Amino acid sequence: MSKRAADAADDQSAALKAGERPIAEDPPDEVGEFEDEFEDEFESEDEILEAGVDGRPDAEREEEEREAEAMDVDKQTFIPGRTKLAPGETLSPDPSTYDMLHTLSTPWPCLSFDIVRDSLGDNRKTYPATVYAVAGTQAEGSRAKDNELMVLKMSGLSKMEKEGEESENESDSDDDMGEPILEHKSIPLGSTTNRIRSHQTPTQSADYNKPPQTLTATMLENSQVLIHDVTSHLSSFDVPGTVLPPSASKPLSTLRMHKAEGYALDWSPLQPLGKLLTGDNDGLIYVTSRTEGGGWVTDNRPFTGHSSSVEELQWSPNERNVFASASSDGSVKVWDVRSKSRKPAVDVPVSKTDVNVMSWSKQTSHLLATGADDGKWAVWDLRHWKPNAAAPSSQISASPVASFDFHKEPVTSIEWHPTDDSVVAVGSADNTVTLWDLAVELDDEESRQAGMAEIPPQLLFVHYMESVKEVHWQAQMPGTLMATGGNGFSVFKTISV
Template sequence: MSKRAADVSDEQSAALKAGERPVADAVPDEAGEFEDEFEDEFESEDEILEAGVDGRPDAEREEEEKDAMQVDQQAFIPGRTKLAPGEVLQPDYSTYNMLHTLGTPWPCLSFDIVPDSLGDNRKTYPATVYAVAGTQAEGSRSKDNELMVLKMSGLSRTDKDGETDSESDSDDDDNDMGEPILESRSIPLPSTTNRIRAHQTPSQSGDYSKPPQTITATMLENSQVVIHDVTQHLTSFDVPGTMIAPSASKPLSTLRMHKSEGYALDWSPLQPLGKLLTGDNDGMIYVTTRTEGGGWVTDTRPFTGHTSSVEELQWSPNERNVFASASSDGSVKVWDVRSKSRKPAVDVKISNTDINVMTWSNQTAHLLATGADDGQWAVWDLRHWKPDTAAPGAQIKPSPVAAFDFHREPITSIEWHPTDDSVVAVGSADTVTLWDLAVELDEEESREAGLSDVPPQLLFVHYMQSVKELHWQAQMPGTVMATGSDGFSVFKTISV
């Protein structure tokens, strides 16, 4: 993101766009003719040509323009950089491979990307992304809330400034600079969506030639959890004539075990049929399992131990019976669903403020990253979270592998890169930041570069309003999708 000066008057701006130079108000001489303000300033035509169109030597003018460009293209870092009067933000398109913004009728607090059948490791354009999202309609319009099934297509490669048509064409033949297309199918919801997650499972009919069944779990503000089958809605985007049965908009199940609303929700990646974790503001965590017959059974014995709201739940990527929870009580706990006591196996106090979000590395199962209300985020090695045998039941107070206090606002979302455990995406208030934990830079180099207050691991800053949640599109390397108060951003940087 760069900032640009906007200090040219409307009349001067029009003149410059027309290839003219702005001139001062001319004053007529006694004979009624306008004086030439540059008359006799140069003795010969050669001197005039050497001076350039504005009466100054080319070298002098070029140096000034160079300085102006350096000022205009400063990086804007929220919380540290302030815009001067008349300055506005605009993206530096040369840093993006792709950048698109898409709006919806109501803001969405949460969304999830749906895996598709278009192939893995996709790098060609235009690109396509499928997702599900839940809306946040204004108070009196709560009846307008809906679960949105989305298809974003025509996502073209960014047209970088200064790139010629021949250069653009030579990169790939699929580059289409048309407008992106957002298609949607909706399912009515009775309340605002706090969190939504999608899960794909083999077809219950046993016919594996059919696409996988896609189900969603939505935590609502009214404390209910509703489960839907959105397979028909997704199919209707790409298979002409697909009819969406009225019954497809009805929940497969409505779970009512929570007595307060919640924001923590996660499907197990190791349970094909579907195993769901949900947590609420009372600190209660429940496990709901899908049966072979397609029904849903919730264990009525909650996991207890948090003294405040459960903000995040994550299943282990490699242990089917293990999950972690993060809470506004400042702790992270690790649990085993087979435990009869329903108490945590590991209890770690890591912050004096709310732990809002958490992510478990898919590549290195002992790495966990957390984001807190004070703007700090950290990476933890679970191998150091061993219970203290000398003090059974006591909370552990380990040190993080890495910690960053760059953000000035609460961390609202965090997610490891799908295939690179050194890269993390972080969302906070008005920014999405990308980090590479493998980068090292000594203090002397930082001072010389004038970046002493910017961590060397910071790869990229993407500005958007009120960031609520972000996810990597695992089938399109380096692609990030985020939601905020002004809609969705889908982007890919040249740095990842």
């Protein structure tokens, strides 16, 4: 990430934790559009380089340019939480570090989104790329009635052009790539979305070509949880001109068990029909299950034990009856849904501040990552979390296997790489998404020699975007991420992952 002068003053704003929202500005006229981060920038730089031939000997001029460039790079290195932007400066991404980078604006900021698995295949590395997602808007104040669930298709996502790099074949040319395209379908909600997650169930039809049913669960500011079937919305993108009936926007179920709003929500990956965890600001956790007949039943006995709001819930990736919760009381608790006491089996204090986010590794099921309000994030080995046989719900002490305090603002999102259990993506209120590789080791002497004593060697990459709220990996496109913030979405892939 580098700095460059700009006409407008720096307008950074910190990302907000659960329960706090940025002030929504008037929405743009367009429902959603892609923005060109580099429009006109490359042309102007080329013109400057061509104009630099001033008649001096090439060797003299080139040496001076190398020295100036070295000084310029040193001055322009941006370190989150340490480097301060001068008045009139803003940040600009370095295109040489990205394999792909696209930005997307929406009518209102989205506090939460989820990537939807598609039928285009796994391990996709070719361009142009396509990403499907669902998101919930935050239209505040008198415009709250305009809030909606957006079903998105982003296609034509091209590879980043790099100076001096030629296309491997003619199919990668600009003419064939075209412009990125955003398509969307909207479902009215009438209230701000605090958290949204998608879930796919196997088709119950004899027609094996029929796509899986895609469900969404949306936690609203008004404390309700809505479950929608967005299968027809996703399918309509492949049939231009499709008009969906009003019934397609009606929720399958509206859950009203919560008396306070909440932000914690997760679908079980091991319950195909659909099993949902929801947690609220009163510290209560409910389980809602889908019946064989297609109905939804909520167990009215909440799980209790947190003394403050439940910020995150995660089902175990390999045990269908186990889940974990993170809370602003600074603890992570592990539960068994079969427990008659509705109390946690394991209770571990992991931070002296709010634990905002949590991620359970899908590759190594005993690894759990947490992110806290003090900017620290850590990795825990659940094999060391042994419940107390005499008092199962009592707190136990544990130490993380890795801990980082690089971010100086709250961690707002964290997610393990879908196939590499050493790589983690972290979103922070310092307006960055950072990528980390836990397998990297570098001793102190090497760090000093490299001039990076303050930079953890495990830090791979820093992506800047305003007011980062959530970040997710696109599991079918290795190394590709999508993030949401105050100015919309970023879809990007770095050369380092």
